[in-house]
Amino acid sequence: MKETIHLLHVNDLHSHFEHWEKIVRYMDEQKELYESAGDIVYKLDIGDHVDRFHPFTEGTMGKGNIELLNAAGMDGATIGNNEGITLPHEALNHLYDEARFPVTVANLYDELGRRPNWALPYFIRTTPQGRKVAFFGVTAPFTELYRLLGWKLTDPYEEIGAVLKELEGQADLIVLLSHLGLPSDEWIAANYPGIHVILGGHTHHILHHGKVIGNTLICGAGKYGMFVGHVEITIDNGEITAVSSLKGMTDEGYTNKEIETANLLYNQGKAELSDVLLNITHPLTTDWFKTSDMPKLLCEGLREWCKTDCAFINAGLLLDGLDKGPITRFDLHRICPHPINPCILTVSGWELLSILAQTENPKWPHFQVKGLGFRGSVMGMFVYDGVEKKDGDWRIHGERILKRAEYTLAIPDMFTFGYLFPEIKDVKRKRYLMPEFLRDLLGWKLAQSAR
Template sequence: MERVHIYHTNDIHSHFENWPRISAYLREESKRLEQENETVFLFDIGDACDRVHPLTEATDGKANILLLNEVKYDAVTIGNNEGIGSSKKQLNHLYDEANFSVVISNLYDDKTGYPPEWAKLFHIVQTKSGHKIGLFGLTAPFPTSYKPIGWNVKNPDEVIGDMLELLSPLVDSIILLSHLGIGEDKRIAEMYPMISVIIGSHTHHLLPNGEIIRNTLLAAAGKYGQYVGHIELEIDGNKIRKAEATVKETATMQAPKNEKLVIEGYEKKGHQLLMEQIIATVPDTFSVSWQGSSELVMLGLEALKEYAHTDAAILNAGLFMQPLIEGTVTKDALHEILPHPMRILRCTLNGKDLIRMIYEMEKNRLFLRNFPIKGIGFRGQIFGEICYNGVTYDKMTGEVCWLDKPIEPDKQYTFATVDHFMFIPFFPTIEIKGKNEVLFPYFIRNVLELYLKKHYPADKTTD
């Protein structure tokens, strides 16, 4: 009987404050178990990167890969933050210096039809006794986001059968690295009992002792590096006789020397790299208020209109984390102001549906003004005031106007906002009735950057 140890992380999202402990723990555990002649594998299940951290933003995620290299992962898969948080060029070079295999089975180049050169469709690892484990990886399919970047992302069922057929003759057991979410993991376990273990992520679920569904063990280690997962397999020849999952809380791990300095160093390095990139020179400070309209939000609305070529734009004030200060504007300042990995949405509605959407916004206005919100790309604190440009609403009469003219029910109207508005549940008309186009490749901070470069060019004397 052979004992095999699998350590796994997921959805770290550039929470580097947990990384020094995780790195030290995984290196020490690997060394200890290797000395005991036991087999150890290390896997990451995606969303290791998140551009909310200045070091990730400044290096297009390459700094994250260098950190993963420290612990010598055997394989990783990608999450949506790597996949759609990067341009095609950025993703094609993200893993240039990786010392591990990247396994992704449902992502293809939209032009060539082939898998990306930096990844494997599957990967095989072997235990000390010779037991072969086949790995394949699946990432959450967001075709409306992947396709404009240049990728074709397939639904899980389009590829799982092929992967099992490919791997079954070659290996003794199969593990899925799943960046799909707990719901999909459970469904896959029910439908594909040939998969021995599904290591999950994406929905940030924590399974402290795993979960068995039919023949499959499900494991998951929460979010932000708060836990590290540990799976123990007992293997007898070509059979897994026993599979158990546990987690280790990062806060309980021994802190390495100079932990605080190391964490601060990640932040400092990111800020330094971003501050070296000068964007513009603004003559005045643009103030911001989350509970009302403000100069910076108005500037953002103008930037959206210009970029999306629309007559109107809508944003929530909570997106803008701090004011734009008079003087030299750097990439660091814009990243601090707008840390969200959000792209611009161009939405077209007929007049009747546009009025309905504005009514949805007005109904939710007071509730959202101080509403704390997390996830779906939002990296702020509260949603804040809903602000219009090009659209007006009369509280007394309920009339909605477009460029100061009454809206015609059958006419088509196009406005710009952030893709976040399509994902949150408060304004369903956008998703249900809108003709929606997500504009690539820029995030909202890059759109503001383009506007500032054009209208407030950098003062060369300050270079």
């Protein structure tokens, strides 16, 4: 007999809770509607629901996000890179302790090669007519960053092959929860025809009616809760048909209930971060386009923490200054919300000079940055410590940089991913310091300065 299965999916919410109340209400309404007609409904999250830019997520270390997913009645989830590499090892290992839904991520292991008990390679649900629906997830292979946090991430494509082999004869319908990005999803669809539906994320792609490659329907619902995805699957006498659509959550603006929910979560996070870290005796300024206190302090702290010859940052990392008086964790989070880690480069003088020359590009101060961990607005001017340009030459502690010499440079990790500084991406000797974020270094430097 024929059965109809509905998949309601969201991805890459990134703790943008502005439309969360509407998302949950819409999913609940659709579930009630379809189940009253005898259909089956599964609600799924495709990762990066957590983002520590938001005080609610920061204050609860992501556990508040899991409470929201529980309350939404999710039937399954996978993890994104924001769950995987912005939380310390123990925080991720206990993130899903209270989850009332299965989490599937087939390519995550601990350092000894064991899957954590919360990370399933796949899970199977049985429909009223006895059909088996298999769900499995994989996440983006930021292998080295996971390793630094005590995890082992394996090749997602190899794990897909292994899971599909294990599912042979066990499933009538196979759904992949992929936090790999659209290009990877397209490759998977072309090379693994046994997958019927790919629910995608990571690259924030919007596929209003999905994309069919071979036997596979690829889906993606954008980012920040702008859309809820809906896949309607019909199974009849062994024939499977699937169609995809998106429902916009932003079309009607914000309701009072949405504003109330978003404000409640923000204030709850603020309260969680209210502990006082230190006191400062005078206000500290921030300016993106001219020399100011906070960027200078952060850059000094970055170099000192990393113990390098020199460092640079962009002033846009600091969103505001600080008033004199007590400074809380919320204050530091408010002015430096980015999930960005420090990184140490070991470079030749020639490479260092090339990188520093790139920072002089006049486009940078007003350049708008999206992603790469950056949660601000514009790049802002570059700020340096340990290195300066004098009489036309770059110098480290007063000495000209020698092209054949070796130097260490501390930078925010956002510059290593290629989009902003291709020269830095090609540097072979990089060392990421984790799990500390830049705001942790800023708090450390402020505490030193306040002594």
